[in-house]
C-alpha cells in the first residue's frame with residue numbers, strides 16, 4: 407500500500423517553505439452562501455492561503471453544501487472542511503482536517519466521529535489531513551461541545567505533551583484552539599513551548615482579531631494563523647478587506 411500526501415497538504419507544505427500562512431474560517435451557520443462567496447473572493451484577492459468551512463453547530467447537509475459550493479464558485483482557494491462531527495462533511499470541498507480532539511473527555515471526539523465519517527470521506531474522494539486538535543482555555547463553544555478538558559493558559563507544557571503525542575500518533579498538523587470568539591488568543595509563550603516540542607506545522611486560532619496579535623503568535627512559532635470572527639463580524643466588505651489586509655501583512659512580515 408502506498409500512503410500519499412495529497413494536493414492540498416502538499417500545497418500547504420510548499421507554501422510554508424517561503425512564508426507563514428493565513429487561513430480564514432467560514433461558519434455556514436452564521437454566513438449565507440452569497441456572503442460566503444463574496445468573502446472568499448476577497449480572501450483570494452488579499453492573499454489569504456485557504457478557506458476552512460465548519461462550525462460546532464448547524465454546519466451540515468444542505469446548509470454546508472451550499473456554502474462550500476458558493477466558495478468554490480467565487481474563488482480558486484483550497485477549501486478545507488473543519489468538521490464539528492461526521493455531519494460536517496461535504497463532497498464539494500477539496501480536503502478535510504481529519505482531526506481528533508486529543509484533550510476531549512468523550513471518545514466520540516477522539517475516534518468516534520472519525521470512524522462514522524471515514525467511509526464518507528473515502529466515497530467523496532476528499533483529501534484527509536490528519537490533525538491533532540487541542541483546546542486551550544477558555545475553549546468557548548468548541549470546548550463545551552467537544553467536552554474538552556481545556557489546557558490551562560499557564561500550563562504550556564501540557565499543551566506541548568498533547569501536541570507531541572499527536573505527532574507520534576502520526577498526525578501531520580497540530581492545531582492550538584482558544585475557541586472561536588475567545589477574548590484572548592492562545593498565549594504566545596504556549597505557542598513557543600509547543601513549537602519547540604514538535605516537528606510538524608503548528609496552526610493557531612481563536613480570538614485573533616488584530617495584526618499585532620497574529621504577528622506575536624507567528625514570532626512565537628505559529629506557522630498558520632486562523633481567523634473567523636474578525637472577518638465574519640466585519641460590518642461591511644470594505645471593513646473585511648481592511649481586516650484581511652492588516653492580518654495578512656502582519657503574518658507575511660515575519661520571515662520563515
Ligand SMILES: CC(C)=CCC/C(C)=C/CC/C(C)=C/CC/C(C)=C/COP(=O)(O)OP(=O)(O)O
Pocket residue numbers: 433436459460461462463488489490491492503504505506507515516519520523524539547548551552586587
Ligand atoms: C474528522 C471528523 C469526521 C470529525 C472530527 C470531529 C471532531 C473531533 C470535532 C472536534 C470538536 C468540534 C465541535 C469542533 C468544531 C470546530 C469548529 C468548526 C469551530 C468553529 O467555531 P464554532 O465553535 O462554531 O464557533 P461559534 O459558534 O462561535 O461560531
Ligand SMILES: O=P(O)(O)OC[C@@H](O)CO
Pocket residue numbers: 431583584585586587588610611612613614632633634635636
Ligand atoms: O472566530 P475566531 O475567534 O477567529 O476563531 C477561529 C477558529 O480558531 C475557530 O476554530
Ligand SMILES: [Mg+2]
Pocket residue numbers: 433435436460461462463586
Ligand atoms: Mg460557529
